[in-house]
Amino acid sequence: MRTLETEIEINAGAEAVWSVLMDFEKYPKWNPFVRSISGEAKEGSTITVYIKPEGGMGMTLTPKVVAAEANRRFAWKGKLGFGGIFDGHHEFIIEGNEDGKVRFIHREGFTGLLVPIFWPMLEKNTRRGFEEMNAALKKRAEGKKD
Secondary structure, eight states: OEEEEEEEEESSOHHHHHHHHHOGGGHHHHOSSEEEEESOOSTTOBOEEEEOOTTSOOEEEOOEEEEEETTTEEEEEEESSSTTSSEEEEEEEEEEOTTSOEEEEEEEEEESTTHHHHHHHIIIIIHHHHHHHHHHHHHHHTTOOO
16 A cells, blocks of 8 residues: 655644535635535445546546544545555544644555556645645634635
């Protein structure tokens, strides 16, 4: 498995960060990477996710939600075609600190036959997309909306 992981400190509580992440309808207004999500954020449900990093290819996925722990973790597992070709386990983790801030971890683990071929693009465009989303989430959760 190859994993991309980024993190950012957000000067807001876990509830505020969770609220932004779960407000799927507003993703197109603020999220430069995960452009839209539709469906129910409930373990076992299928959601539709449109991801498009700046300068990269857009992709619509229909992953299954594997975790929806309020104020802590939201994760899904998706695949291209059938399993074993290109699978991804995407997760957002919110870790609260004693000082009222959170550490937001944005991670995806990739497995499958095509991962080595796509890895250079993932390492560049997808990592940048994670970092841009993290910064936008920080801004929104801290109340610095445009």
